[in-house]
Every structure is written in C-alpha cells, then in structure tokens.
Amino acid sequence: MGRSGRAYRRPRRVWGVGLSLLILLGGLLGCEEAQPTITGLTPQPGANVVSLAPTPTATPTPTPTPTPLPTATPTPTPIPTPTATPTPSPTPTPSPSPVPSATPVPFELATLQKAAEAFDRLQSVHFKLEVRQGKVEIGGAELRLAEGDLARPDKYQAQVKVHAFISDFNVRVVGLGGEQYMTDALTGKWNRSKADEIVNLAGLLDSKAGVGSALRAMQSPRLIGSEDLAGVKTYHLQGNVPGSSIAAISLNTLGQRDITLDVWVGQDDNRVRMLYLKEVGNSPVFWVLTFSKFDEPVTIQKPI
Numbered sequence: 001m002g003r004s005g006r007a008y009r010r011p012r013r014v015w016g017v018g019l020s021l022l023i024l025l026g027g028l029l030g031c032e033e034a035q036p037t038i039t040g041l042t043p044q045p046g047a048n049v050v051s052l053a054p055t056p057t058a059t060p061t062p063t064p065t066p067t068p069l070p071t072a073t074p075t076p077t078p079i080p081t082p083t084a085t086p087t088p089s090p091t092p093t094p095s096p097s098p099v100p101s102a103t104p105v106p107f108e109l110a111t112l113q114k115a116a117e118a119f120d121r122l123q124s125v126h127f128k129l130e131v132r133q134g135k136v137e138i139g140g141a142e143l144r145l146a147e148g149d150l151a152r153p154d155k156y157q158a159q160v161k162v163h164a165f166i167s168d169f170n171v172r173v174v175g176l177g178g179e180q181y182m183t184d185a186l187t188g189k190w191n192r193s194k195a196d197e198i199v200n201l202a203g204l205l206d207s208k209a210g211v212g213s214a215l216r217a218m219q220s221p222r223l224i225g226s227e228d229l230a231g232v233k234t235y236h237l238q239g240n241v242p243g244s245s246i247a248a249i250s251l252n253t254l255g256q257r258d259i260t261l262d263v264w265v266g267q268d269d270n271r272v273r274m275l276y277l278k279e280v281g282n283s284p285v286f287w288v289l290t291f292s293k294f295d296e297p298v299t300i301q302k303p304i
Contacts, residue, residue: 108221108237114270115263116212124151126293127158127204134285136253138162139197141169143251146199149293154178155300156201174303175202181303190303203248204289210248211272211289217245218261227264229273234264240280250277250287257281 105113128147136143141162148158156175161168162185169185173193180193180200204210221239228234240258247255254277262276271294277287 108223108239111223111235111237111265111270112215112218112221112263115265115272116215118270119210119215119272120207120212122152122205123295124149124293124298125205125291125295126150127201128290129201130288132286132288134279134283134287136251138199138251139194140164143199144168146173146201148173148201149298149300150201150205151298151300152205154202157300158199158201160199172303173199173201174300175200176300176302199251200248201251203251206248209245211275214241214245214249214261215263215272217241218263224262226267229264232273233267234273235267236262236264238262246277249275249289254279254285254287257283 126147126149128145130145131143138160141164143160144163145161146158148156150156154175154177156173158173160171160173162171163169164185171185172183174181175198180198181190182193182197183190206213218237218239218241221237224236224238226233227236239261241261243255243258246259246261256279258280260276260278260280262274262278263272264274265271266273272291274291275287275289277285277289279285
C-alpha cells in the first residue's frame with residue numbers, strides 16, 4: 001500500500017506541476033499573440049528582445065539654396081560733353097560771270113553746211129552739166145553738154161556734146177589720175193587728150209575746191225522756198241560766191257566775176273540735187289548742174 005500510495009501521490013504532484021506548466025505556457029502563448037509579427041525577421045535564440053517597431057526615417061532637411069548676391073550695376077562712364085565747334089561763316093560765293101549764249105546758226109547756213117558735208121562724203125555720183133548760155137571752148141569747139149559718172153579721187157567718164165563749125169558732135173571722155181582720153185569725133189578712135197581738150201570733170205568732187213567748198217563760200221544765203229524736184233522735196237537757197245571759189249566746178253572757165261549760186265538740197269538726206277551758176281553782171285553765162293545715183297557702184301577704166 002505504501003508503494004501504491006506513493007505512486008498515487010506522485011501523479012498528483014505531476015499534475016499540479018503540469019497544471020502550473022500549462023498555465024505558464026498559456027501565459028507565454030498569450031504574450032506571443034500580443035506581440036506584433038514582423039515579416040522577414042526571425043528572432044535569434046538567446047537574443048535580447050528589442051522592440052521591432054519600424055524606426056521612422058527622418059525627413060531630410062532640404063539644403064537651403066543660397067540666395068545669389070545681386071551683381072553690382074557698373075557705374076556708367078560719363079560721356080564727355082563735346083565742345084561745340086564754332087560754325088565758320090560761309091564764304092560768299094561770287095556770282096558767276098554770265099556765260100554768253102551760243103548764237104544759233106541761221107537755218108540757211110546750217111543747211112548749206114550739211115549739204116557740203118554730205119557732198120564731200122560721196123564716193124561716186126552721176127552728173128549732168130548743161131551750158132545754157134555763154135561759150136565754153138574745149139579744143140576749138142564749144143561745150144554744150146556733158147553727162148556721166150564721177151568717182152573719187154580723180155576718175156570720171158562722160159558723153160560730151162560739142163559744137164564745131166555748123167554741126168554738133170558727140171565724143172566720149174575718160175579721166176584717170178590726171179590724164180584724159182577722148183574719142184575722135186569722125187573716126188571714134190581713142191586718143192590721149194591735148195592740154196586744151198581736158199575738161200577736168202574730177203574737180204566737181206574736189207574736197208578743197210569742188211561743190212562742197214563752193215557751198216561753204218556762199219555769202220548772205222537766203223531761203224527761196226521749199227520745192228519738189230523730180231519727186232524729191234528740196235530746199236531752194238540762193239547766195240553769191242566769189243569767182244575764185246567757183247573755178248574748179250566750172251572746168252576752170254569761170255571765175256573772172258562773182259557767181260550767183262542757186263542750190264537745191266534734199267530735205268531728207270541733205271544731198272545736193274541741182275546747182276545754177278550765173279555770172280554777176282550783164283554776162284549771159286548760165287550753167288546748170290544736176291546730180292543723181294549717189295554712191296552707186298561705177299567702174300571707170302582706161303580705154304587704151
């Protein structure tokens with residue numbers, strides 16, 4: 001009984017102890033339930049229990065941006081006040097001497113000048129010379145008419161009508177380089193002309209003593225009027241020319257007296273279309289010269 005009684009009392013102590021252990025365990029379990037659970041943190045055995053509440057991260061205090069010091073405004077350099085330059089008194093401009101105005105050239109002189117220049121520029125021209133009054137002797141015969149061509153500088157060819165005895169004869173003349181050739185009125189054969197047979201028609205184109213020179217030498221020219229000449233509108237002018245200025249265009253047969261010269265000048269081209277030559281006084285000398293075919297090609301050759 002004694003062993004059984006000891007055995008019976010021993011379990012009572014164990015139960016009491018076990019009950020105490022259970023109560024203690026329950027308290028521990030209750031404490032564990034009251035603790036917050038931290039995910040990812042496993043407490044190491046034997047370590048001191050530290051509060052696992054997260055430590056709040058301190059908000060960083062922003063670094064104050066330094067306020068830039070104001071840039072000092074540079075003091076402007078004072079602009080020196082310019083010294084006023086005294087304005088010089090203007091020098092009085094002397095009044096210009098009056099320039100004499102050019103005297104206008106009279107219409108008649110201007111027209112004659114243009115006509116003379118146009119004639120002097122001609123390289124060739126067809127002419128006709130008529131002796132309507134007076135006698136012009138060539139080699140013992142009287143010249144009545146000459147018509148042909150002139151070419152610079154000293155060429156001419158023409159059909160010449162002369163009067164000898166009681167008949168008129170036609171002969172041909174050619175002039176080149178100061179020499180002249182003429183056909184015989186009876187045989188028609190070419191011969192070199194004698195000195196008294198030279199008609200010197202080349203003088204009409206002479207730039208120093210020909211038609212152009214005679215026009216420039218006209219004194220007191222006056223406008224007769226505007227006239228139609230063979231379908232060409234012309235100015236008719238008239239004036240006197242010294243006899244010495246007319247010799248070359250009169251085959252050296254006129255010039256003892258002054259000449260009254262009439263000229264017809266083309267209004268559009270300033271070309272001389274016709275000339276009248278009359279000796280001043282009671283002389284019956286009266287010549288007519290007409291011009292045409294200006295600068296048309298012409299061939300003049302030595303006949304023999």
